[in-house]
Amino acid sequence: MSRFIIPKHLEVPLGACLPAPVKEQPGMITGNWRTERPVIDHEACTTCLNCFIYCPDACWHLDEKTEQMVWNADYCKGCMICVNECAPNCLSMVNELEFPDGVVRLEKPF
Amino acid sequence: MAKEVFYSGCAAAAYGAKDARVEVISSYPIRPYTGIMMELSKLVANGELEAEFVHGEGEHAQVSIAYGAAAAGARAYTGSSGVGVTYAMECYSPAAGGRLPCQMAIADRALDPPGDFGSEHTDVMSARDQGWIMGWAESPQEVYDNTIMYYRIGEDHRVLLPQFCCQDGYFVSHIPGRMQMEDQKAVDDFLPPYNHPHTLDPNKPINHGPQIFPDQGSAINVQRAVAFDDVEAVIAEVVGDYNKAFGRDYSPFVDEYMMDDAEICFFLQGAHARTARYAVNHLRKQGIKAGVSRLRFMRPFPTQAVMESLSKVKAVGVVETNTSYGGAARGGAIIHEARHACYNLDNRPIITSFMAGLGGEIVTLNEFYAMAKVLSDAVKSGKANDSYWMNFEKEVLDTHS
Amino acid sequence: MAKEVKTQNLEMSKSLRQVTQDEWYVPGHRTCQGCGPALVYKLVSKAAGANSIFLGPTGCMYVANTSYLCAPFAYPWMHTQITNAGAVASGVEAAYQILIRKGKYKGELPNVVVMAGDGGSIDIGLQAMSAMMYRGHDALFIMYDNESYANTGIQTSPMTPYGANTTFTPPGKEVPEGKVLFPKDAPQLVIGGHPAVHYVATASCAYPVDLINKVRKGLNYKGPSFIHIHSPCPKGWLFDASKTIEVAKLAIQTGMWVNYEWENGEYTYQHTPKEYKPVKEYMKGQYRFNHLTDAHYAKMQAFIDAKLKAPGKPVAVPVQGPREQA
Numbered sequence: 001m002s003r004f005i006i007p008k009h010l011e012v013p014l015g016a017c018l019p020a021p022v023k024e025q026p027g028m029i030t031g032n033w034r035t036e037r038p039v040i041d042h043e044a045c046t047t048c049l050n051c052f053i054y055c056p057d058a059c060w061h062l063d064e065k066t067e068q069m070v071w072n073a074d075y076c077k078g079c080m081i082c083v084n085e086c087a088p089n090c091l092s093m094v095n096e097l098e099f100p101d102g103v104v105r106l107e108k109p110f
Numbered sequence: 111m112a113k114e115v116f117y118s119g120c121a122a123a124a125y126g127a128k129d130a131r132v133e134v135i136s137s138y139p140i141r142p143y144t145g146i147m148m149e150l151s152k153l154v155a156n157g158e159l160e161a162e163f164v165h166g167e168g169e170h171a172q173v174s175i176a177y178g179a180a181a182a183g184a185r186a187y188t189g190s191s192g193v194g195v196t197y198a199m200e201c202y203s204p205a206a207g208g209r210l211p212c213q214m215a216i217a218d219r220a221l222d223p224p225g226d227f228g229s230e231h232t233d234v235m236s237a238r239d240q241g242w243i244m245g246w247a248e249s250p251q252e253v254y255d256n257t258i259m260y261y262r263i264g265e266d267h268r269v270l271l272p273q274f275c276c277q278d279g280y281f282v283s284h285i286p287g288r289m290q291m292e293d294q295k296a297v298d299d300f301l302p303p304y305n306h307p308h309t310l311d312p313n314k315p316i317n318h319g320p321q322i323f324p325d326q327g328s329a330i331n332v333q334r335a336v337a338f339d340d341v342e343a344v345i346a347e348v349v350g351d352y353n354k355a356f357g358r359d360y361s362p363f364v365d366e367y368m369m370d371d372a373e374i375c376f377f378l379q380g381a382h383a384r385t386a387r388y389a390v391n392h393l394r395k396q397g398i399k400a401g402v403s404r405l406r407f408m409r410p411f412p413t414q415a416v417m418e419s420l421s422k423v424k425a426v427g428v429v430e431t432n433t434s435y436g437g438a439a440r441g442g443a444i445i446h447e448a449r450h451a452c453y454n455l456d457n458r459p460i461i462t463s464f465m466a467g468l469g470g471e472i473v474t475l476n477e478f479y480a481m482a483k484v485l486s487d488a489v490k491s492g493k494a495n496d497s498y499w500m501n502f503e504k505e506v507l508d509t510h511s
Numbered sequence: 512m513a514k515e516v517k518t519q520n521l522e523m524s525k526s527l528r529q530v531t532q533d534e535w536y537v538p539g540h541r542t543c544q545g546c547g548p549a550l551v552y553k554l555v556s557k558a559a560g561a562n563s564i565f566l567g568p569t570g571c572m573y574v575a576n577t578s579y580l581c582a583p584f585a586y587p588w589m590h591t592q593i594t595n596a597g598a599v600a601s602g603v604e605a606a607y608q609i610l611i612r613k614g615k616y617k618g619e620l621p622n623v624v625v626m627a628g629d630g631g632s633i634d635i636g637l638q639a640m641s642a643m644m645y646r647g648h649d650a651l652f653i654m655y656d657n658e659s660y661a662n663t664g665i666q667t668s669p670m671t672p673y674g675a676n677t678t679f680t681p682p683g684k685e686v687p688e689g690k691v692l693f694p695k696d697a698p699q700l701v702i703g704g705h706p707a708v709h710y711v712a713t714a715s716c717a718y719p720v721d722l723i724n725k726v727r728k729g730l731n732y733k734g735p736s737f738i739h740i741h742s743p744c745p746k747g748w749l750f751d752a753s754k755t756i757e758v759a760k761l762a763i764q765t766g767m768w769v770n771y772e773w774e775n776g777e778y779t780y781q782h783t784p785k786e787y788k789p790v791k792e793y794m795k796g797q798y799r800f801n802h803l804t805d806a807h808y809a810k811m812q813a814f815i816d817a818k819l820k821a822p823g824k825p826v827a828v829p830v831q832g833p834r835e836q837a
Contacts, residue, residue, distance in 0.1 A: 315588075
């Protein structure tokens with residue numbers, strides 16, 4: 001019988017070794033960092049894919065079925081690289097306060 | 111087929127590693143362990159051992175290569191001596207904390223400054239807090255046997271810890287002794303293939319070792335403490351199985367010689383125990399009831415077994431072939447743990463220590479006799495110093511011849 | 512002798528459209544807004560794909576990515592010390608070689624990729640990197656270069672440009688330029704010195720398709736390759752987070768960064784501008800150079816002009832070491 005009692009909130013995987021994530025890492029939600037978000041004008045978008053390729057957080061991807069760019073609200077940090085690199089200038093920065101789900105509006109961000 | 115050979119400790123380690131079917135070997139030359147790698151390189155070159163022989167760029171790299179290989183799913187082997195062992199210091203905790211059970215052969219050597227090829231235990235003793243299993247062999251046979259046993263201990267899923275398999279430089283590494291090398295199939299039966307619960311495998315991806323917040327740190331440390339609580343039972347099991355499989359009679363933790371009716375004893379690890387036993391034979395002829403208690407594992411320090419052994423005598427002389435400058439006893443490191451083991455005894459023996467064999471000198475029979483006199487006097491007077499530096503203090507002067 | 516170990520052959524992408532939408536460096540990491548190294552990690556991960564094992568030495572791409580007890584790597588990944596990424600990767604690769612030869616691992620040899628920062632590649636990690644190159648392991652060493660020890664708070668590294676303000680090279684009365692030393696030339700530390708290396712390249716996050724193809728080329732070689740990737744750091748170089756790609760492009764337009772490949776002794780260059788813009792234009796956009804005078808800019812211009820005579824090759828540079836100056 002081990003003398004050690006490991007409380008649930010102090011449980012850590014053996015040797016700090018975790019299963020790899022698959023599509024996202026919810027242990028580090030970063031959407032609550034931003035004060036502005038990129039807004040896309042789908043009509044003007046030419047799917048040049050600059051936003052997709054240049055986002056360090058992989059927050060833009062092309063939905064191959066709709067041929068439209070999809071934005072990830074949970075993780076976008078609001079760095080605005082995408083806005084700066086958008087070839088047809090169809091992205092604009094809009095303050096989070098303008099959105100009902102804007103992170104600065106939430107009582108407790110995430 | 112098992113066969114009797116006449117091998118040095120270096121060769122014994124190499125053939126132990128061969129029979130353990132090590133898969134990744136990382137080498138780098140430093141006296142006196144180099145012979146292990148020279149022998150292994152021949153075995154790999156001849157196709158007698160199927161392994162990757164990686165020429166490390168230094169000892170720090172050797173340990174890194176070994177634990178990388180262990181993480182990827184291979185049985186890994188490396189080794190060093192002296193300052194090579196201390197140079198690799200950064201890598202010991204990542205290997206142990208990452209639960210990567212590679213093995214490092216140590217043919218110990220005095221640390222610089224300045225250059226000294228002689229044997230001292232301080233090199234790897236200074237890594238004893240890093241969370242590895244650690245123990246000394248006293249003969250080429252025991253080196254061979256420990257090499258195989260330590261893999262089974264370290265790879266056990268209750269343990270998952272790397273191991274320092276140590277031998278006295280020169281005294282064991284370079285002096286041949288008669289030993290039995292076992293049949294490969296019998297060793298295979300005793301030591302199953304490497305099997306690790308979390309390897310780096312694209313079929314089952316893991317993220318190994320992310321940054322943690324300080325309050326997660328204690329939880330990981332406790333896991334390592336749990337492993338050290340569980341390892342003694344595993345050691346007893348493994349040694350018992352090895353004894354049965356190969357006809358040995360190792361005591362798992364403490365090897366006793368004439369302890370049952372002893373009044374004084376020498377407590378030490380490694381090859382000088384053999385001289386100590388000769389000294390005991392001579393002392394007994396003079397009516398002095400001496401004994402030898404030889405420690406087989408420094409980590410885990412077998413506190414219970416040591417207490418049981420040392421409680422048999424009235425005075426213990428810890429023979430330290432290591433230094434712990436500024437330590438409580440102003441001598442070596444082992445006395446602190448020996449005294450701790452006996453702390454709760456109603457009739458604690460007097461425990462003192464003798465700094466002997468430093469620099470790689472032989473510990474002579476005369477030195478052991480001088481130690482025995484100090485211990486016998488201590489039994490009479492009830493007192494002894496914390497440490498005696500052999501040949502440099504009045505109680506133990508002029509014993510070197 | 513040894514049974515041949517089968518490795519995958521990765522295809523080149525001809526355009527952005529051909530780049531996979533799959534991510535192996537997934538959203539959810541604590542890197543700064545606009546982090547150049549994070550973008551590089553994403554692109555390298557796309558290039559390598561699922562059959563990969565990544566080694567991440569300590570640095571921004573370790574600490575920032577994995578805070579706390581979570582990481583964004585969809586492939587197997589292990590932390591290494593900043594000192595030993597090359598060595599640990601060598602151990603991983605050697606293990607797979609023997610496990611495949613012994614029939615214990617049935618798949619193809621995984622890509623073994625090191626993602627080391629400038630410090631972990633050519634400063635404290637130099638020995639391990641060079642030894643991996645020398646021993647010929649089938650592995651790829653990527654140096655993401657943010658020109659400093661960024662994770663510890665932007666200290667100077669051997670890749671920090673002359674004249675940069677870092678927290679170990681602050682400008683002051685005695686040292687008006689801040690950083691006095693000129694940087695190492697990282698690819699040249701590898702080129703020609705390691706016989707088993709056939710491919711060394713530089714790349715930039717500004718040209719992602721080129722970067723992905725170079726990574727795949729390196730991975731396709733059955734031996735070690737080294738790729739040095741420019742990874743601008745908004746926090747360390749002090750420019751707005753939205754400008755990471757702009758800064759990377761300007762580096763190439765001013766000659767402060769050159770994209771090239773060295774393959775079996777031959778050099779080829781990519782994205783060479785018809786005319787180089789003055790380096791001052793690049794440096795003015797980063798507050799880390801804000802303290803410099805025209806005399807300092809001139810020194811940088813002279814250095815870059817000399818390097819541009821033969822990028823990636825040993826040339827004489829008009830540099831006076833600290834002991835040579837009056």
